[in-house]
Amino acid sequence: MKPGNFSKEPLNSSAHLSKIRIFIPRRVDYVNKNLAVFTPYRFQDPHALSAIKEEGIIRNFPILFRGNGEPWDFGNLYLMHEVSERARFERISVETFETHALHLLAFLRWLEHNQAEGNNINEFTFPDDPHERVTYAYRRYLMRQIRKTPPPISLGVAKIRMGIIVNFYRSLIKGKLVDTSALSYAPYEERIAGIPYVNRTGLMRIKEVLTTDLAIKIRVSGLNG
Numbered sequence: 527m528k529p530g531n532f533s534k535e536p537l538n539s540s541a542h543l544s545k546i547r548i549f550i551p552r553r554v555d556y557v558n559k560n561l562a563v564f565t566p567y568r569f570q571d572p573h574a575l576s577a578i579k580e581e582g583i584i585r586n587f588p589i590l591f592r593g594n595g596e597p598w599d600f601g602n603l604y605l606m607h608e609v610s611e612r613a614r615f616e617r618i619s620v621e622t623f624e625t626h627a628l629h630l631l632a633f634l635r636w637l638e639h640n641q642a643e644g645n646n647i648n649e650f651t652f653p654d655d656p657h658e659r660v661t662y663a664y665r666r667y668l669m670r671q672i673r674k675t676p677p678p679i680s681l682g683v684a685k686i687r688m689g690i691i692v693n694f695y696r697s698l699i700k701g702k703l704v705d706t707s708a709l710s711y712a713p714y715e716e717r718i719a720g721i722p723y724v725n726r727t728g729l730m731r732i733k734e735v736l737t738t739d740l741a742i743k744i745r746v747s748g749l750n751g
């Protein structure tokens with residue numbers, strides 16, 4: 527898949543997505559600083575992922591590459607973590623993670639575009655000022671895109687992208703996929719929101735959901751979300 531053919535955003539980046547035809551994930555256990563042992567990864571339910579045709583093998587798994595050709599370690603680590611976590615509770619498909627990968631690719635391309643413009647920013651730019659943190663800067667970028675005429679991306683796409691980026695950082699932190707010292711300050715602020723709904727008996731109830739201050743909730747006239 528060529529970069530840029532899933533949106534109309536003019537970004538200066540060669541980051542791209544590729545697929546591994548036969549992907550055999552491995553677990554790594556560090557015996558000591560000089561010895562690591564790799565063993566096949568065993569899914570609790572090999573039927574939970576439709577792409578697993580043989581035990582331990584995933585076909586056509588998406589992998590993200592930076593513009594210089596190197597794999598994007600944290601993006602790919604997140605995708606594998608999501609596969610192993612979700613497969614524990616539900617039946618999933620590789621197509622689901624290809625969608626996640628495409629939205630992560632959009633984020634990576636935006637990062638590389640900014641770097642090409644001379645901006646000192648990467649996925650772990652979290653200074654004291656929240657306004658300068660990478661997650662808030664990306665949200666501002668998405669807001670600008672959906673306000674353009676015509677918009678390069680829809681409101682719905684912007685919401686999905688921001689949600690996946692929040693989940694990306696949430697998984698890095700809670701899944702202990704990254705040294706938390708790399709995150710000097712929080713990528714976002716979480717809060718509980720109450721959503722009113724009517725149950726089957728016609729009574730009004732409030733459902734509590736976890737949200738963040740990065741959520742895109744505005745209505746944009748004339749856009750299909």
